[in-house]
Amino acid sequence: MLAQIVFTLVFIVAVALFTVQVRKIIRNIRLGKNICRNDRKAERWTTMARVAMGQSKMMVRPVAGLMHLFVYLGFVIINLEVLEIVLDGIFGTHRLFAFMGGFYSFLIGSFEILALLVLLGVLVFLARRLVVRLKRFSGVEMKAWPKSDAIYILLIEVLLMTAFLTMNAADYQLQSRLYGHYIQAGAFPVSQFLSPLLPSSTEALVFIERFCWWFHIIGILAFLNYLPISKHFHILLAFPNTWYSNLNPKGHFSNMQSVSNEVKAMLDPSFTPPPADPDAKFGAKDVVDLNWVQLMNAYTCTECGRCTSVCPANITGKLLSPRKIMMDTRDRLEELGKAKDKNGASYHDGKALLDDYISREEIWACTTCNACVEACPVNIDPLSIILDLRRYAVMEESNVPNSLSAMFANVENNAAPWKYAPADRLNWAQGDWSKE
Amino acid sequence: MDTLINIPTMAELSAKGEQPDILFWVGCAGSYDERAQRITRAFAKILKHVGIKFAVLGTEEACTGDPAKRAGNEFLFQMQAMGNIEVLNGYAIKKIVTACPHCFNTIKNEYPVLGGHYEVIHHTQLIADLIAEGKLVAEGGAFKGKKISFHDPCYLGRGNGVYEAPRKALEQLDADLVELKRCKSNGLCCGAGGAQMFKEPEPGKKDVNVERMEDVLEAKADIVAVGCPFCMTMMNDGVKHVEKEQEITVLDIAEITARANGLL
The missing domain is CATH 3.40.50 (Rossmann fold)
Structure with a gap:
C-alpha cells in the first residue's frame, strides 16, 4: 500500500513538473508572429505520416536511419509496456495485462526484441560520437551542453533498457519457480539468456525485480522531465513540426504583404493601404520578430547536423552553420522567456538574436541553396530565419555588404544587377551568329 | 537562313496584332553576360529550328528581382516584380520559357501573389518535351x-x-x-x-x-x-x-x- 502511495505521488509530481515545463515552451513559441499554416490539411497529415511517423528523410543516411528506426520504434512501442507499469504501480498489481494470454506473450516478447535493438542502436550512436567521432557531431555550436546532452540521452537509454531487460530476467526466473504473485505471463526471448547471470536466491531475485521495476519507471519519469531542457524534445515536437511544414516549393520565398501595401501605394496614388502596425518591423532582429513556426522549429531541432554537413558555406569553411542558426534561435528564445518569467511579460532585456547570437558574417554567407532544408529529417527551415535576418539588415538598417548595395542600385537604376544600359538588352541578338 | 537572325519582340508582334505561343524570358545574365549570351542564342536557334512562334520583351524586360529578394530587399524585389507583371499582363502573356532557373523560380512562384499568373517552364523542360515529340x-x-x-x-x-x-x-x-x-x-x-x-x-x-x-x-x-x-x-x-x-x-x-x- 505504501508503495502504491509513493508511486502515485511520484507519478503525479513528475507529470505536473513536465506540464509546467511544456507550458513555458508553448508560451515561448507563442511569442512569435502569427502565420497561417492550417491550409491543405490532407497534405499536412500525409507529410506528418511520411516524414515523422514514417521516418522517410532519416533513411537518406542508411546506417543512422536504421539505428534511429530501432530506437524510435522502441520508444513508441515499449511505451505500451509503460502504461502497464504505471497501472501496476497505482493499483499494486503485477502484470495487469497478463489476462491477454498469448497476445500478452507476443507483446512482451516483441518489447524484449525491441529493447535489444534499441540497445544496439544506442551503442552504435555512442560509438559514432565517442569512438568514430563523426565530423557532423563537432563544430563550434557543439561544445559544452549540446555535446554532453547527446551523451546523457544515450546513457539514460542504455540504463533504461538494461533495467527493463534485467527486470524481465528476474521475473522469468521467479515465474519458473512459481513464486508468490509471479504468475506465468509473457515471453522472454532476450532476458531468458540474462537470467543465468542473476543470483540464485529467491529473495535476491525479488529484490532485483523490484529494484529494476522502480529504477525503470522512475528513470522514465525523470527522463520525461529532462526532455524539455534537451535536444531530445524532438521526439514530441517532430510531429507538429512536420504537420506545420512549409508546403510550397522550396524556391518560393514568403511574400511580405506589408511591403506589397507600400509598393502599391507608391505605384498607384489612389491605393490606400490598410493601417500599418506601428511596432512591426521589416524582417527579424530578435526571436519575437520571427513567426511561431520558426520558433517551434528551433525547439524541434535535435542538433543532428545533417543541415550543416551539406551547407556549401559550412563545407568550405565559412562561419555559417544552419544548425547553429536553429540552436541560437532556441537559446535566445529561452533566455528571453526566462527574463520575462523574472521581470514580467512586457520586459525586454535589450538583447537580440542578430549580433548577440548570430553574426552578420553568418547570414551573408548563405547561398539560399536549400540544402539544409532538404536535409532536415523533421522539415526545419533554417533558411527562412536567415532570410528574415537579412530583411531586417537591408530594410531597417541599410546595413549590407557594399557590393550588394551596388547590386541593388544597379537593379533599381538599370533594371539589371550589373551596370549595363537597359537599351542594350537585346544586343545579344545583334550581328551574324548563324554560324556560331 | 538569313545572315542576321531576326528575334521578334513583343512590341513588334503586338503592333501586328499577333500573339506568340511562348514568351522567351532572356534574363539579365542571358542578355548581358558574354558567355551566357551564347546560351541565349543557342536556345533561340532551337526555338527557330522547331518553328515555335516566340518573342522576347527586349528592352522592356527588367530584372525579375531575384537577387534583391534573396538578399533581403523585398522592396526592390516587389518594385521589379510589379513593373514586370504590368508589362507581361499588358501583352496578355500566358506562357513563359526561360533559360535561367532564378527567373524561372521567381516568375513561377513569387509573381502569382503579386498578380502575375503564367505557365512558366525552364528551357530544359521544353527541350525534353521537344525531344520526346521527335521535333529535336x-x-x-x-x-x-x-x-x-x-x-x-x-x-x-x-x-x-x-x-x-x-x-x-x-x-x-x-x-x-x-x-x-x-x-x-x-x-x-x-x-x-x-x-x-x-x-x-x-x-x-x-x-x-x-x-x-x-x-x-x-x-x-x-x-x-x-x-x-x-x-x-x-x-x-x-x-x-x-x-x-x-x-x-x-x-x-x-x-x-x-x-x-x-x-x-
Whole structure:
C-alpha cells in the first residue's frame, strides 16, 4: 500500500513538473508572429505520416536511419509496456495485462526484441560520437551542453533498457519457480539468456525485480522531465513540426504583404493601404520578430547536423552553420522567456538574436541553396530565419555588404544587377551568329 | 537562313496584332553576360529550328528581382516584380520559357501573389518535351563516348523539384552520363545563389565552386552540363582554378542540344 502511495505521488509530481515545463515552451513559441499554416490539411497529415511517423528523410543516411528506426520504434512501442507499469504501480498489481494470454506473450516478447535493438542502436550512436567521432557531431555550436546532452540521452537509454531487460530476467526466473504473485505471463526471448547471470536466491531475485521495476519507471519519469531542457524534445515536437511544414516549393520565398501595401501605394496614388502596425518591423532582429513556426522549429531541432554537413558555406569553411542558426534561435528564445518569467511579460532585456547570437558574417554567407532544408529529417527551415535576418539588415538598417548595395542600385537604376544600359538588352541578338 | 537572325519582340508582334505561343524570358545574365549570351542564342536557334512562334520583351524586360529578394530587399524585389507583371499582363502573356532557373523560380512562384499568373517552364523542360515529340533529335555526333555530368541548379532541382527534364535531354546523346557524387536533391550549390554572385565570399577555406570541382574531377567528366547562367560562370571559374580548361568543357543543355541538332 505504501508503495502504491509513493508511486502515485511520484507519478503525479513528475507529470505536473513536465506540464509546467511544456507550458513555458508553448508560451515561448507563442511569442512569435502569427502565420497561417492550417491550409491543405490532407497534405499536412500525409507529410506528418511520411516524414515523422514514417521516418522517410532519416533513411537518406542508411546506417543512422536504421539505428534511429530501432530506437524510435522502441520508444513508441515499449511505451505500451509503460502504461502497464504505471497501472501496476497505482493499483499494486503485477502484470495487469497478463489476462491477454498469448497476445500478452507476443507483446512482451516483441518489447524484449525491441529493447535489444534499441540497445544496439544506442551503442552504435555512442560509438559514432565517442569512438568514430563523426565530423557532423563537432563544430563550434557543439561544445559544452549540446555535446554532453547527446551523451546523457544515450546513457539514460542504455540504463533504461538494461533495467527493463534485467527486470524481465528476474521475473522469468521467479515465474519458473512459481513464486508468490509471479504468475506465468509473457515471453522472454532476450532476458531468458540474462537470467543465468542473476543470483540464485529467491529473495535476491525479488529484490532485483523490484529494484529494476522502480529504477525503470522512475528513470522514465525523470527522463520525461529532462526532455524539455534537451535536444531530445524532438521526439514530441517532430510531429507538429512536420504537420506545420512549409508546403510550397522550396524556391518560393514568403511574400511580405506589408511591403506589397507600400509598393502599391507608391505605384498607384489612389491605393490606400490598410493601417500599418506601428511596432512591426521589416524582417527579424530578435526571436519575437520571427513567426511561431520558426520558433517551434528551433525547439524541434535535435542538433543532428545533417543541415550543416551539406551547407556549401559550412563545407568550405565559412562561419555559417544552419544548425547553429536553429540552436541560437532556441537559446535566445529561452533566455528571453526566462527574463520575462523574472521581470514580467512586457520586459525586454535589450538583447537580440542578430549580433548577440548570430553574426552578420553568418547570414551573408548563405547561398539560399536549400540544402539544409532538404536535409532536415523533421522539415526545419533554417533558411527562412536567415532570410528574415537579412530583411531586417537591408530594410531597417541599410546595413549590407557594399557590393550588394551596388547590386541593388544597379537593379533599381538599370533594371539589371550589373551596370549595363537597359537599351542594350537585346544586343545579344545583334550581328551574324548563324554560324556560331 | 538569313545572315542576321531576326528575334521578334513583343512590341513588334503586338503592333501586328499577333500573339506568340511562348514568351522567351532572356534574363539579365542571358542578355548581358558574354558567355551566357551564347546560351541565349543557342536556345533561340532551337526555338527557330522547331518553328515555335516566340518573342522576347527586349528592352522592356527588367530584372525579375531575384537577387534583391534573396538578399533581403523585398522592396526592390516587389518594385521589379510589379513593373514586370504590368508589362507581361499588358501583352496578355500566358506562357513563359526561360533559360535561367532564378527567373524561372521567381516568375513561377513569387509573381502569382503579386498578380502575375503564367505557365512558366525552364528551357530544359521544353527541350525534353521537344525531344520526346521527335521535333529535336539528340544523336550522339560530337558527344559520342564523352562523359557528361549534369550539375543541378538549386532553384531548378531542390527549389522546384525538376531533376529529370535536363537528364532526359542528355540521355539520348549516345554519351556516357555520369552523376556527380552530390547530385539531384543532394546537389551541391555552385556558390552563386542568394546574391553571392554579386559579392565576395565570406572568409573560409575555399570557394564553393572549387569544392564542386572535386565532384567533377572524381566523375572524370569531359563535359559539365549546366542549366543556369550563374552555374555556368561558377563552373567555368572552377575549371580554370583546377587548370583543366583543356580537358573539361562547361556547356549549357541548350548548347548541347543545339550542337546535337547541327545548329551550332
